[in-house]
Amino acid sequence: MDVLTQEALTTIPLVAPAEPGSVQPRELNTRLGRGDRIFFRGASASGLFVFAIMVAVGVFLAIQAAQALEATGFSFLTTSEWQPDSGKFGISAVMLGTVLIALVAGAVALPIALGTALFITEVAPTWLRASLIALVDLMAAVPSVVYGLWGLFLLQGQVIGLSRWINAWFGWLPFFDVSRADPNSPLSSASVYTASTFIAGLVVAMMVMPISCVVMREVFSQVPIGEREGAYALGSTRWGMIRVVALPFGRGGIIGGTMLGLGRALGETIAVLLIISPRFDINFHILEAGSNSVSSLIALRTFESSGFGLSALMAAGLALFAVTLVVNFTASWFVARSRSGASSEA
């Protein structure tokens, strides 16, 4: 027994038993030290500074736009021309062009983004997965002017045939009608199909696809392994598992990712500016030459405007900003509300 006491590894110092009533909770000192106070003040200051800049952009646009908005009132939303000097200007044509380009982009990007995201998470072998993710991220990083060049010099020539074909077969749909073209005549000029909303939308689709794809991939990678395995255990095929488990689980991410892409598409400037030829009338025909967007309007007209014209451009910018904000907040709401949204980024 003696030996054991000698070799004990831990010794507990003797503590006198506390007198009843003398035990008091230790006072916790939560006051921050001087260094921490400076640190927190600095961090909050930088946070507030960023906040102030961001809010300033919106507020400033609103203040500058006020002059133009007061002058036109409600007709700002309905007028299609853009002649601020004669007081006749409005965003109906440019906003319609913006929305149509974004819709074409969304419609093209959605299936590709969804398919790519599912391919990466479900189909691709493990060794391929990391490089595919990197390549999709890289697609998002390619500058928009590069996409614009590609669209203008390469894609446009390829797409004219497709435009003509759609016009020939689906021309009875008002969207695909081209007023100045006869698709069945081989002699008709190809130029009526160039510089159209459709081509601009295709190029923008290449830009927004990776953005949507990243969100969708994020969501699909969080599908609970139990449900996945459960579907397989019940004899499901891979597509069966995707249809009953992955797609319902990721619904919020799919909608949110698509809308996030739409938000980006609405604000795209340079690629659209390179491709379209601007026109200021209400034009639903997406295959027809000529289109317009708010951002390309701003890029084209800022230097030649002064005073009131600039205020009008600010008003157009404010409208674009408002639409983008609504689309983006709806997107984050969808993502956050979905089952997978708790931990996902967007």
Added chain:
Amino acid sequence: MTSLMGASSITEELEQISADVWSDAAEPATTLPPRPAPHAPSSQRRALKRFSRTDALMMGGAFASALATTLLIFGRLTPLEGRLGFVAVLFATYIVTYAVLVALTDNGPTVIDRVMTVMLTTAAATALAALFSVVAFVLWRGRTALMHSNFFVQDLSVTGPLDPLDKGGISHAIVGTLIMTLIALVITVPLGVACSVYLTESSGRATSLVRTVVTAMTALPSILAGLFIFATWILILGFERSGIAAAIAMSIMMLPIIIRSADVVLRLVPGNLREASAALGAPKWRTVWHVVLPTARSGLTTSVILGVARGVGETAPILLTAGFTSTMNLNPTKDAMVSLPLAAFELVRSPQPAQVARGFATAAVLMILVLVLFTIARIVGGRPAGQLSKRQERRTVTTSAKDAERMRAMPTPLVKEHSNV
């Protein structure tokens, strides 16, 4: 002995009863299926591989058949033309042929599964093909101008649009991009990291408000950032269009991107590291400075590089704030300064083929720059928070050994041994 006798008699009795039951009952309650004799497990493992030789043959056969059919349709039966149409018809024919082939041997769900797998693969292939086509096309069209070394060292001040490609270059745009990016980095890195530290280290209503606004700002159309700087910095404050105005506009675009990804990275720092630091008595700022930020260093670098990659490629804000020039300008506070994307944009709008070639080459240089930045970001940020590279690990071990040496050399031991009571 007696107990054994008893046992056997009970058994006999039970057997008797069961025999009665068997004969009495109209039908037996349970029938056990005959079991096969247990055999040794097969030495051959079952193949779990999804893609067998039959699959490959089916795909190849379907493709060959589809190709032949499409060639027939295009060449003989209809006056169809166009590369895009050919690919579309080929794809549709392939899907149908493949589905029919699979349906010969497999059931409905399998056919759908196979067809959908082909669809998903096609979607991914389309995306990749688009990316490769963009990269290859711009490099190809830019190759003529990129071949000339003067393209990288001269500017366009004395070069007209009609001059051949062995005169003039875009050094002014390269330098302009570098200067603008540097200024933008000086603004965004401290501000972005401080703001993301604020977002992760403190909590409350203000934090979530800032986070919401920053998230909203990632969606800010870039042209509006340019318009904002144009209206405030240039029109109201009266500065001229210059490199610094463009850099500020670029910073407004980069800040939200950097803050959001840095926020995610900082939140991934394991909580027990923070707690360990706090338990050692470190104040909050020391924890952040010595534990949180070094742990997240690779992730923070990645977020900054991704922000730069995005900022470098922005054209619209630069268009409004920097102006276009064809001469070298090293002073960011005075006169117009041009960046790579803006130079590419302006050059390709010229009708002269030489200028268009220069524009493509400029875009190629820009794209290569972005690719390099992106690759660096991947290499640096490939590891999760806290995982060290070989060299960092060695450095940590050395520092730790030095610390141990220092503690051993201390004159008075900090820990006194307890004497046994």
